[in-house]
Amino acid sequence: MFVLMFHLISFGRAFMKYILEKHLAISSPDSEPNSECEAEESDFTKNVDVPDARVMRGMSYMNDIVYTASTHKDLEIYPMNLQKRGKCVIFNHKIFDNQRDREGTEYDQKAIEYTFNNLDFEVTTHPDLNYEDVMEEIGNLSKENYEDCDCICIFILTHGTSGDYVYARDYRYRLSDIWEKFTADNCRTLAGKPKLFFIQACKGYSTMHGFHAQGRSATDLADASYTIPTHADFLYGYSTVEGYYSFRAKEGSCYIQTLCEVINKHWRTTDLLKMLTMTSRKVGFGFTATHANVRISGTKQMPTFSSTLTRDLYFIPKHTS
Numbered sequence: 001m002f003v004l005m006f007h008l009i010s011f012g013r014a015f016m017k018y019i020l021e022k023h024l025a026i027s028s029p030d031s032e033p034n035s036e037c038e039a040e041e042s043d044f045t046k047n048v049d050v051p052d053a054r055v056m057r058g059m060s061y062m063n064d065i066v067y068t069a070s071t072h073k074d075l076e077i078y079p080m081n082l083q084k085r086g087k088c089v090i091f092n093h094k095i096f097d098n099q100r101d102r103e104g105t106e107y108d109q110k111a112i113e114y115t116f117n118n119l120d121f122e123v124t125t126h127p128d129l130n131y132e133d134v135m136e137e138i139g140n141l142s143k144e145n146y147e148d149c150d151c152i153c154i155f156i157l158t159h160g161t162s163g164d165y166v167y168a169r170d171y172r173y174r175l176s177d178i179w180e181k182f183t184a185d186n187c188r189t190l191a192g193k194p195k196l197f198f199i200q201a202c203k204g205y206s207t208m209h210g211f212h213a214q215g216r217s218a219t220d221l222a223d224a225s226y227t228i229p230t231h232a233d234f235l236y237g238y239s240t241v242e243g244y245y246s247f248r249a250k251e252g253s254c255y256i257q258t259l260c261e262v263i264n265k266h267w268r269t270t271d272l273l274k275m276l277t278m279t280s281r282k283v284g285f286g287f288t289a290t291h292a293n294v295r296i297s298g299t300k301q302m303p304t305f306s307s308t309l310t311r312d313l314y315f316i317p318k319h320t321s
Contacts, residue, residue, distance in 0.1 A: 078150070078194055078309075080316045086149035086193075088112070088121035089141060093158035095128045097170045105157050107252035108200060111260040112155055119267060120318045121153060131168040135177070142181035144189075151194035151313075152182065157256070160201030162243055167201075175199065175236075183230040191233075194313050196272075198237040200256050202246045229308075237276055237305045247287070247301050254287045255279070255303050263315075272313040276305045 239255035
């Protein structure tokens with residue numbers, strides 16, 4: 001009896017060990033001991049067989065695509081030497097079915113058209129489209145062939161609210177509905193090329209107040225073929241930070257007017273991200289709202305931008321005959 005019990009216990013232990021080993025091998029893709037610590041402490045290699053998102057819990061998987069380029073992957077400046085600069089498309093919403101008209105937006109449109117024509121873009125404007133027409137135009141744009149184009153640029157001038165929602169003439173939609181059409185897997189001929197989006201719209205209803213800062217004196221201050229992520233090479237420029245108003249006057253908005261002014265002055269010598277920083281400084285420090293509503297009057301606006309650009313971007317002049 002004792003011998004039988006001993007064999008049953010031994011068998012049970014062996015069986016449980018087998019079950020545990022089998023379970024761990026199936027449920028843990030990162031099953032090597034101390035693999036997470038090693039990943040944090042060691043240098044990552046250029047080519048990783050298993051994407052981190054498949055190993056680390058709570059992270060979503062982002063597809064990569066293989067992209068063949070005529071320039072080296074480590075080039076620090078985007079090559080802007082193709083036959084065409086690219087398209088600049090303006091969605092200008094002034095009139096709405098259920099929103100107040102956006103007076104002055106025509107001046108922003110004119111400023112963009114002048115500036116980006118000067119940068120050799122092919123500029124097209126779509127006024128007051130409804131949601132269905134916006135999505136149709138975006139779908140058509142994403143299906144075009146951009147092999148001979150340096151980049152693409154899209155402006156959206158409209159009403160907006162928090163959560164990255166903006167308004168067509170009739171309905172609101174998420175901005176992600178726009179730019180997801182241009183990821184590298186959805187628009188192959190723009191893979192590895194800059195995709196620029198500028199949004200003039202409110203992102204909420206909060207007002208921003210200024211703070212007086214003491215300036216520092218000059219003496220004080222003296223003291224090939226490769227794989228790319230599908231969401232690489234995007235730039236998103238916003239007229240204001242999340243949750244806040246974006247201001248517009250009868251002569252246009254301070255963000256678009258300042259952005260175009262900065263680009264017109266500096267585009268031949270200055271990287272785009274530097275120009276956006278200059279725009280943020282000029283708008284943030286140089287403008288204060290004047291409004292009949294005392295809650296709004298005297299408040300400030302702070303533009304922002306988000307970038308997955310992988311190189312510096314200069315609008316190198318095209319050589320025209």
